[in-house]
Amino acid sequence: MAISLDELKHVAELARLNLSNQELNAMQSDLNRVLESFRQLHELRLSGVELTSHSVDSTSVWGEDEPADGLSRSDALEAAPSAEAGLFLVPTIFE
Amino acid sequence: MQAASYVLSVGMEVHAELLTKTKMFCRCPNEFGGEPNTRVCPVCLGLPGSLPVINRPAVEHVLRTALALNCRIAMRSVFHRKNYFYPDLPKAYQISQYGETNPLGHSGYMDFFTEDGGERRVRIRRVHLEEDTGKLMHLPGRKSGVDFNRAGVPLMEIVTDYPPDIHSPQEALDYSYQLRLLLIYLGACDGKMEEGSLRCEPNVSIAPEGHQELGTKTELKNLSSFRAVQSGIRHEAERMRHALERGDTLKQETRGWDEENEKSYVMRVKEFEDDYRYFPDPDLPPMVFSEEYIEGLRAALPELPTAKRKRFMEDLGLSDYDARLLLAGPAWARFFEEAVAQGGDPKQVCNWMNGDFSHLLNEAGRTAEASKVTPAHIADLTGLIASGKISGRIGKEVFEHVFQTGRMPSDVVKEEGKEQITDAGSIREVVSEVLSQNPEAVGKYREGKKGVHGFLVGQVMRKTEGMANPEMVNRLVTEELER
Numbered sequence: 001m002a003i004s005l006d007e008l009k010h011v012a013e014l015a016r017l018n019l020s021n022q023e024l025n026a027m028q029s030d031l032n033r034v035l036e037s038f039r040q041l042h043e044l045r046l047s048g049v050e051l052t053s054h055s056v057d058s059t060s061v062w063g064e065d066e067p068a069d070g071l072s073r074s075d076a077l078e079a080a081p082s083a084e085a086g087l088f089l090v091p092t093i094f095e
Numbered sequence: 096m097q098a099a100s101y102v103l104s105v106g107m108e109v110h111a112e113l114l115t116k117t118k119m120f121c122r123c124p125n126e127f128g129g130e131p132n133t134r135v136c137p138v139c140l141g142l143p144g145s146l147p148v149i150n151r152p153a154v155e156h157v158l159r160t161a162l163a164l165n166c167r168i169a170m171r172s173v174f175h176r177k178n179y180f181y182p183d184l185p186k187a188y189q190i191s192q193y194g195e196t197n198p199l200g201h202s203g204y205m206d207f208f209t210e211d212g213g214e215r216r217v218r219i220r221r222v223h224l225e226e227d228t229g230k231l232m233h234l235p236g237r238k239s240g241v242d243f244n245r246a247g248v249p250l251m252e253i254v255t256d257y258p259p260d261i262h263s264p265q266e267a268l269d270y271s272y273q274l275r276l277l278l279i280y281l282g283a284c285d286g287k288m289e290e291g292s293l294r295c296e297p298n299v300s301i302a303p304e305g306h307q308e309l310g311t312k313t314e315l316k317n318l319s320s321f322r323a324v325q326s327g328i329r330h331e332a333e334r335m336r337h338a339l340e341r342g343d344t345l346k347q348e349t350r351g352w353d354e355e356n357e358k359s360y361v362m363r364v365k366e367f368e369d370d371y372r373y374f375p376d377p378d379l380p381p382m383v384f385s386e387e388y389i390e391g392l393r394a395a396l397p398e399l400p401t402a403k404r405k406r407f408m409e410d411l412g413l414s415d416y417d418a419r420l421l422l423a424g425p426a427w428a429r430f431f432e433e434a435v436a437q438g439g440d441p442k443q444v445c446n447w448m449n450g451d452f453s454h455l456l457n458e459a460g461r462t463a464e465a466s467k468v469t470p471a472h473i474a475d476l477t478g479l480i481a482s483g484k485i486s487g488r489i490g491k492e493v494f495e496h497v498f499q500t501g502r503m504p505s506d507v508v509k510e511e512g513k514e515q516i517t518d519a520g521s522i523r524e525v526v527s528e529v530l531s532q533n534p535e536a537v538g539k540y541r542e543g544k545k546g547v548h549g550f551l552v553g554q555v556m557r558k559t560e561g562m563a564n565p566e567m568v569n570r571l572v573t574e575e576l577e578r
Binding site: 014016053054055056058059060061062063064065066067068070071073076077079083084085086087088089090091092093 | 115116117120121122123124130131132133134135136137139140142148149150151152153154171173178180182231232234237238239240241242243370372374375377380381382383384
C-alpha cells in the first residue's frame, strides 16, 4: 500500500506544491508511515460497524433563512494582499 | 462517398440558484447584482475558524424538486468537499454532494411535452445541493479580480441519466424549457437564464450510427438563453462531425459558447473526477429525514406544469398550443384559472388572454399583475359576448377601455352605449331604409347577383354604427330581399 513517487508527484501537483527531490523523498517516507498505520487499521474486523464520517454525533443542524450582517466591504478587503475596484485581486486568469 | 451518419447524445447538467433569502451556509443575503463584495462574511469568504450552517429552506427546495422529478430521496445525506484551486473559490473546495445515492434526490425522471405536442421522458440521475462560486472579473491592465457576492449562494444541480435520453438540439431545448417551468412553478428558482440564475450545461457527443459506445464528450457553458442551448448544441455536433471526418481525435474539454459569433471556444481540458478528492465535510453534520416529513413535502407539492397542461387540454378543451401559452408563467396560468372560476368560458378566456390582453400588455411593457385588468374583467367580458349583449368586435373596443381604465366591461357597455342592438323590429326598420335607398343594388340582387347582399349588410352595419347584431342583420337583409 506504499505510495509511488509518481503518485506523490500527482498529489503534489493537485495541491499546487512545488517540491524538490529531497522534499519529495522525505514526504514519501512520511506518507508511507501514515499509510502503514492505515494498513494496521485495515486489519481490524469492522463489518457491522457503521461508517463514521463525522466526529460529532449530531444530525440535521439547521440555520434559519434570515439575513444577518456580514462584513463591510472595507473590512472584507482589508485582509486581502491586494484589492482594486472593490474586488479581491487574484493572479490573472484567461479564459 | 456518402458521409457517415452520426447519432447525437446530450446529457444535461442544469444549475439553478435557489430562491432563498440567505446563502447556503451563512446568512449573507442571496441577491443578484449590487456593488461587488458587499454581501460577504467570514463563512462565504472561507476565512479560518468560520463554521457553515445549512440553510433549511434551500434543502427543502431541493427535496421538493427531487420529488417533483420522481426521484428517490436520500433519507440520510451528507455534504462533501470538492477540492480544486481556482480563484473564484475562496476555500479551495466547493461544498457539494458526491455519490450515487447520497445526493438529496436520485434515480428520477421528468415527463414533458415536446414542442410538436409529443410526450417524452428523460431520466434524472441526481439532484443535489451545493454552493455557487464567486465571480471573476477582468480589470484593465490584464488584471483579474473576484466578487464574492455570489459565493455560497445555494445552487441545485440536476443531472440527466446516462446513457443520455436526449438526441437532438430540439429535445434538449424542450427538456430545458420544461425543467425551467417546473422550477418556477415550485418557486425554487426564478429561471432567469440571462442573469445566470439558471444555467444549462449540455454534455455533447456524437457517435457513428449503430455504435454502442458514445463518442468523446464536450461540456458547453455560457448558454444564456434557450436559443443558445439549441444552437450551441447544433454547432457543437457539427464541429465534432467535421473534426471526425477530417480524421481528428476529439478531446474531452469544456467549451464556452459565443452567442454573438455563433461558435464555441475551448475553456479548459477537463480534469478527471478522481482529482477532486471528495470527502465528507466534517463541519456539516449529516442531514437525516423522516418518512413523515418527506411525505408531507410530497403532499404539499403544487399542481405541476405537465399535469396542468394535460388538464387544460383534456378537461377544458384547449389546444396544445393554447395550453402551452397559458402555462408560460404561474401567475398567467393562475389568472386564467381564476377567470374560468368566475364563470368565463375557458376557450374564450384563453383567446382574450393570449390575444388582445397579451398584445396590450406587450405594448405597455407590463405584466398581468401590474395591469388594471383582473380575472373578473375577463370573465365579465366573455359573459357579455356569450349572451349576445355585445359583438366580438365591440368587445375589442370595450376591452381597450377596460385595459386603460380598469372599469368593469358591463359598466363600460352600459355607460358608453355599447350594447348590441338585438331588437328585430328596429333592425328591420334600418334594413328597409337601406333597401329603399339602394334600389339599384336591390335590382341586381333580384337579377341573381347575390353578391350585393354583403354590400347591403355593410350599409346596415354602418347606419347602426356597428351596434346591430351581425347575424340578425344578415338574416333580415335576406328576408327583406326575398320578400
